[in-house]
Amino acid sequence: MKIRLAMYEALKSINVPEPKIESVIQAMESALHPSPAxxxxxxxxxxxxxxxQLEVSLTVNVGVMLFLxxxxxxAAVAFIC
Structure with a gap:
């Protein structure tokens, strides 16, 4: 919202007409925030x-930890007995 207001004020300060200000702001917002879809x-x-790759890495890490x-x-049981 702050960016929209700043753009409005900047365009207004250089005497851009109101309808064109809104068009420019909408165009810039759509260009800056593309749809994630x-x-x-x-x-x-x-x-x-x-x-x-992450799945394979995690599987290997869990296997190593389980083995250790x-x-x-x-080793602890063998040392105690």
Whole structure:
């Protein structure tokens, strides 16, 4: 909202007519804030690939942590007995 008011005041200060001020502000807002629904297929494919890599990484990390936990548990039991 502050940007809209600042743009209005700037255009008004250089004597731009009211209807043109509104048109310019609407055009600039639509250019600055594109709709999130306009994602291309390549963007979605890149997101899915990154998500797949993250899934693999998390699976490996959880597996390593589980292995280390079981190993430490067995070592502790063997040390106690």
């Amino acid at each position: 306009v994602k291309s297929d390549s963007d979605i494919a890149q997101f899915r690939a990154a998500l797949s 936990t079981v190993t430490i548990l067995f």
